[in-house]
Amino acid sequence: MIIKLASGVGQYLYLLKRVFRWPDRWRMFMRQFIAELDKQALQSLPIVFIISIFIGAIITIQGKTNTENPLLPAYTTGLLTRETLLLEFSSTILCLILAGKVGSNIASEIGTMRITEQIDAMEIMGVNSANYLILPKILALVLMMPFIVIISDAIGLLGGYGVAVLTDIITKEDYLYGIQYAFNPYYVTFGIVKSVVFAFIITSMSSFYGYHVRGGALEVGKASTTAVVNSSVTILLFDLILTKILL
Amino acid sequence: MIQVIDLVKKFDQTVVLRHVSADFHDGKVNMIIGHSGSGKTVLMKTMIGLHTFEEGKIIYDLTYPHPTRKDVNDMNENEIQMLHREVGMLFQGSALFDSMTVLENVLFPLEMFSQMSKEERTERAMFCLRRVNMPEHALSLMPAKISGGMQKRVAIARAIVLQPKYLFCDEPNSGLDPKTSLVIDQLIHEITEEYQICTIVNSHDMNSIMEIGDNIIFLKNGEKKWQGSNKEIFHADNEDLDDFVFASNLFKKVKATNQ
Numbered sequence: 001m002i003i004k005l006a007s008g009v010g011q012y013l014y015l016l017k018r019v020f021r022w023p024d025r026w027r028m029f030m031r032q033f034i035a036e037l038d039k040q041a042l043q044s045l046p047i048v049f050i051i052s053i054f055i056g057a058i059i060t061i062q063g064k065t066n067t068e069n070p071l072l073p074a075y076t077t078g079l080l081t082r083e084t085l086l087l088e089f090s091s092t093i094l095c096l097i098l099a100g101k102v103g104s105n106i107a108s109e110i111g112t113m114r115i116t117e118q119i120d121a122m123e124i125m126g127v128n129s130a131n132y133l134i135l136p137k138i139l140a141l142v143l144m145m146p147f148i149v150i151i152s153d154a155i156g157l158l159g160g161y162g163v164a165v166l167t168d169i170i171t172k173e174d175y176l177y178g179i180q181y182a183f184n185p186y187y188v189t190f191g192i193v194k195s196v197v198f199a200f201i202i203t204s205m206s207s208f209y210g211y212h213v214r215g216g217a218l219e220v221g222k223a224s225t226t227a228v229v230n231s232s233v234t235i236l237l238f239d240l241i242l243t244k245i246l247l
Numbered sequence: 248m249i250q251v252i253d254l255v256k257k258f259d260q261t262v263v264l265r266h267v268s269a270d271f272h273d274g275k276v277n278m279i280i281g282h283s284g285s286g287k288t289v290l291m292k293t294m295i296g297l298h299t300f301e302e303g304k305i306i307y308d309l310t311y312p313h314p315t316r317k318d319v320n321d322m323n324e325n326e327i328q329m330l331h332r333e334v335g336m337l338f339q340g341s342a343l344f345d346s347m348t349v350l351e352n353v354l355f356p357l358e359m360f361s362q363m364s365k366e367e368r369t370e371r372a373m374f375c376l377r378r379v380n381m382p383e384h385a386l387s388l389m390p391a392k393i394s395g396g397m398q399k400r401v402a403i404a405r406a407i408v409l410q411p412k413y414l415f416c417d418e419p420n421s422g423l424d425p426k427t428s429l430v431i432d433q434l435i436h437e438i439t440e441e442y443q444i445c446t447i448v449n450s451h452d453m454n455s456i457m458e459i460g461d462n463i464i465f466l467k468n469g470e471k472k473w474q475g476s477n478k479e480i481f482h483a484d485n486e487d488l489d490d491f492v493f494a495s496n497l498f499k500k501v502k503a504t505n506q
Contacts, residue, residue: 024359024360025358025359027358028358028359113344116340116342116345117338117339117340117342118342118343118344118345120297120336120338120342121336121338121342121344123297123331124295124297124331124334124335124336124415125331125332125355125356125359125360125409126328126329126330126331126332126359126360127359128328
């Protein structure tokens with residue numbers, strides 16, 4: 001078990017060594033990079049919008065229910081919604097969701113290229129396939145993740161505001177006061193730093209499992225599942241470590 | 248020319264290639280033949296550098312950075328990459344990039360490695376596609392939208408677009424009907440003679456072997472059992488080779504007629 005884990009980590013680090021090299025052709029790299037920006041980041045925005053708005057609304061409703069106490073000020077619900085979104089939801093939970101969407105997409109795409117010998121074809125041409133295929137994916141998501149997190153924060157707060165406007169659970173004024181009360185800008189930075197690390201984990205680990213697929217369609221499916229499960233667990237582990245270090 | 252000397256390849260404890268030695272000549276179609284599981288594909292992939300090997304030498308005539316002969320084992324990562332730029336490969340399943348059109352597939356090696364202008368690159372890719380008789384209307388199609396025979400032709404065009412010194416073809420006829428197989432065989436033969444490249448074909452298709460096999464290497468259980476040309480194959484005094492060649496009734500009749 002330990003030997004297998006050490007061997008896996010070794011293979012992962014060796015792959016990263018091949019990934020982080022200067023591209024053979026910058027023109028080709030930029031073409032891939034722009035395609036990945038669209039595929040990994042822009043195409044993830046609809047799900048980010050939907051999840052964030054619902055979670056923002058749900059946190060507000062549940063927050064109000066759980067803080068129904070005359071000793072607590074009315075703005076507590078807004079404050080709770082903001083802190084939950086900034087500290088945990090928009091960085092960690094969103095990245096766990098993206099690990100499912102983006103991670104499985106990357107692992108199955110690269111895995112299919114492996115079993116259909118497209119990666120071998122690149123290697124035989126003298127192309128560093130790891131660099132050509134994986135580097136644009138990593139950089140695209142790492143670069144776009146801060147924007148995704150900020151968008152998720154904003155949309156989540158909007159979801160909570162929707163509850164304040166459409167229901168009588170909380171007043172608009174209390175909610176707006178709550179989300180501004182004792183605001184610490186460092187929490188935004190904290191969320192962004194975490195999400196960038198998680199973006200790297202999602203793309204690099206999923207690429208690793210896809211790149212090392214051997215066999216057929218069944219193995220590609222297995223690699224895709226393993227990529228999602230292992231990157232999710234690694235995200236949680238790093239969430240714990242980063243929270244301890246940064247907060 | 249490629250020289251394989253005393254090559255031994257193992258997967259864990261299983262010996263797949265047992266002291267194989269063979270010469271692969273320029274301007275000739277060199278065929279590696281044998282039953283399924285005889286080690287043909289492993290030999291080919293080991294020669295290209297996709298597999299490491301335990302013993303022996305694989306010596307290539309190299310052009311870059313200067314003309315020299317070198318064993319694959321003595322090459323560093325950079326030299327292996329340079330060697331790969333002199334190699335074209337036609338994969339069993341064509342291995343076309345499914346996110347690119349037919350034309351983009353052939354342009355890919357040029358865009359990665361040539362110093363040509365955009366117009367020159369397109370012209371060269373179009374020349375290669377015309378050379379393999381690809382119809383103009385298919386150039387903008389994705390690989391999934393064209394037939395297996397067309398995919399093989401595109402793969403050949405992609406393999407020769409950088410004018411390689413070595414062309415490797417892994418079972419080029421698999422999944423093709425006899426007529427299309429013949430077209431692909433003739434194309435491989437013509438290209439080999441035209442550009443005087445060293446072509447290595449891995450096959451167990453007897454029609455193909457008889458059609459284009461200038462230099463044939465017969466493997467059985469990872470061992471080289473015979474080497475000769477397609478003209479010599481019927482007269483070879485080799486039980487293992489006879490067992491392979493005359494497995495089909497058609498070739499038994501041919502042998503009977505010859506006798």
